[in-house]
Structure formats: C-alpha cells, structure tokens
Amino acid sequence: DTEVTQTPKHLVMGMTNKKSLKCEQHMGHRAMYWYKQKAKKPPELMFVYSYEKLSINESVPSRFSPECPNSSLLNLHLHALQPEDSALYLCASSQDNQAGKLFFGSGTQLSVL
Amino acid sequence: GENVEQHPSTLSVQEGDSAVIKCTYSDSASNYFPWYKQELGKRPQLIIDIRSNVGEKKDQRIAVTLNKTAKHFSLHITETQPEDSAVYFCAATDNFNKFYFGSGTKLNVKP
Numbered sequence: 001d002t003e004v005t006q007t008p009k010h011l012v013m014g015m016t017n018k019k020s021l022k023c024e025q026h027m028g029h030r031a032m033y034w035y036k037q038k039a040k041k042p043p044e045l046m047f048v049y050s051y052e053k054l055s056i057n058e059s060v061p062s063r064f065s066p067e068c069p070n071s072s073l074l075n076l077h078l079h080a081l082q083p084e085d086s087a088l089y090l091c092a093s094s095q096d097n098q099a100g101k102l103f104f105g106s107g108t109q110l111s112v113l
Numbered sequence: 114g115e116n117v118e119q120h121p122s123t124l125s126v127q128e129g130d131s132a133v134i135k136c137t138y139s140d141s142a143s144n145y146f147p148w149y150k151q152e153l154g155k156r157p158q159l160i161i162d163i164r165s166n167v168g169e170k171k172d173q174r175i176a177v178t179l180n181k182t183a184k185h186f187s188l189h190i191t192e193t194q195p196e197d198s199a200v201y202f203c204a205a206t207d208n209f210n211k212f213y214f215g216s217g218t219k220l221n222v223k224p
Contacts (some may be wrong), residue, residue, distance in 0.1 A: 041204050042214035043157065050210060075156050090156065094210070102147065102204075102212055104156040 004105035006091050011109045015081060021108045023074040023091030031055075032074040033102070034066060034090040043090055043104075049074060050096070081112045114183040115140040117205050126193050127223050134218045136203035137185040146179060146186045147212075152170025152199045160201075162186070191220045 003026045013019050023032065031050045034044035048056035049068040063085075065077040074091055088107045093102040116139040125158065126132050136146075144165040148159035163170045163177045170177050174193075179186040190197055203215040 033210070040200075040217070040219075042217055045211065048210045056210060101159055102160060103159065104149075106156045 004091055004093055004103050006089075006108055008104035008108055009106065010109045010111075012112055012113060013078065013081065015083075017081075018077070018079045020078065020093075021076040021089055021110075023076075023105055024072055025093045025105075026072055027093060027103070028071075028095075029093035029100075030071060030096045031094045031100070032068065033094075034064075034074070035090040035092060036105075037088040037090055037107070047076075056109075067073050078110075079113075081110075083112050086110055086112045114212070115143055115205055115207075115213040117203060117213045117215045119203050120217060122216065122218045123221070125221045125223060128195060130170050130193055132188075132190045132193055132197070132220055132222075134201055134203070134220070135185060136187070136189045137183075138203075138205040138213070138222060139184065140205070140207065141179050141184065141212075142207045143182075144208070145206050146177070147204050148175075148177060148188050149202045150166075150199045151152060151202065157202060178211065190220075193220075196222050198222045 007022045020102040034046040037043045046060045047066040052068045063080050067075040090107045094102045119136045147162035150160045151157040161175050175190045176189040200217045200219050202217050204212045206212045
C-alpha cells in the first residue's frame with residue numbers, strides 16, 4: 001500500500017463551523033505533514049509530526065489544530081476559519097527524519113464561505 | 114532558512130522536443146532534491162529525486178542533474194508528450210523534515 005488517503009475530498013464550511021480533515025497512511029512512515037496549497041502556488045508547510053509528536057509548527061493560526069492519534073492517522077481540526085483559508089489541504093508522509101521521499105495524499109479542497 | 118528558486122515559470126515546447134527546468138538553492142546543508150509533477154486538481158506526485166552524493170540520475174525520459182558546488186539542480190525531460198503537460202515543482206531539504214519548494218513551472222507540450 002503506497003497510498004496516503006485523505007477525507008473528505010471536498011468541504012464547504014461557514015466561518016462559524018467546526019470540521020475536521022482526516023489523513024491515513026499504512027506505509028509505516030513515521031513523519032506526517034499538513035500542507036496548504038493555493039492555486040498556482042507551491043505547497044506551504046503547516047505542521048510536521050515526527051514519531052507522533054508535533055515537531056514543526058510554521059506559526060499557523062490557532063484556528064487550525066492538528067492531532068496525531070497514532071502513527072497511521074493525522075487529523076486537522078478547523079474552527080472559525082476565514083474565507084482566505086480556502087485552499088487545497090494536502091497531507092503527506094515520509095519514512096522518518098532522514099530526508100525520505102515525501103508522498104502526498106489527494107487533498108481536501110476547502111471552501112470557506 | 115533555505116531558499117529555492119525555480120525557472121522558468123512557464124515553458125512551452127513542441128511534442129518530441131526536450132524540456133529543461135532549473136532550480137537553485139541557498140543552504141549547503143540541503144542533501145535531498147525531489148521533483149514533483151502536479152496535474153490540474155491532483156496531488157503532487159514524486160517523479161524523480163536525487164541525493165547530494167550523486168551527480169545525475171535517469172529514469173526513462175526523465176533525468177535530474179545536481180551541481181553541489183554551484184547549488185543548482187535541473188530536471189530534463191526528453192521526447193516530451195502531451196501527457197507531460199503539468200506544473201512541476203522542485204524541492205530541497207536537509208534531514209529535518211522541512212521541504213522547501215520552488216515556485217513551480219507550468220509545462221505545456223503542444224501536439
């Protein structure tokens with residue numbers, strides 16, 4: 001299994017809603033990532049979990065809250081988002097800290113109204 | 114931190130021609146350089162990568178070269194096909210899980 005699976009594929013939410021994005025991988029990777037990608041731009045790193053511990057937080061606003069329940073799962077909890085948060089949210093995983101290959105999920109296209 | 118610059122931002126070639134995309138990086142500690150292809154509405158997919166102890170790597174029509182002294186690396190696609198049309202991103206990283214991406218190159222292969 002070489003897949004990183006993300007759900008949902010599309011999400012529309014209001015600014016007062018609470019929602020969660022989910023990500024799962026079964027490649028035995030110990031590093032998992034959340035990226036945000038705006039149209040025609042490169043992915044921007046948000047968070048990195050390494051061995052289930054948050055190792056990098058790129059000064060992301062607190063309305064985004066990551067969670068890593070176990071080594072295969074990664075969630076991103078969303079609350080009180082702004083319209084400018086509309087983007088493609090990509091989950092990714094890699095082997096470990098040794099600059100391993102980064103594999104992306106298919107993403108969640110988020111629209112905030 | 115690392116700074117990765119990518120050129121050109123757009124590239125149009127005729128089917129069958131070669132395409133070259135170039136990236137430069139600033140941090141000499143970077144030691145892994147992947148290339149991703151992203152089709153419209155899809156995920157970035159790893160197409161080839163190179164580590165700092167290697168100067169060149171080839172996989173069928175795709176090759177990557179690395180010049181550590183000059184801190185630049187390039188993607189070469191030969192015999193381009195319409196299905197090669199996509200946005201290509203280069204990236205650089207050291208051992209600490211931070212991948213720095215270039216700004217992307219939109220490749221258009223005209224039939």
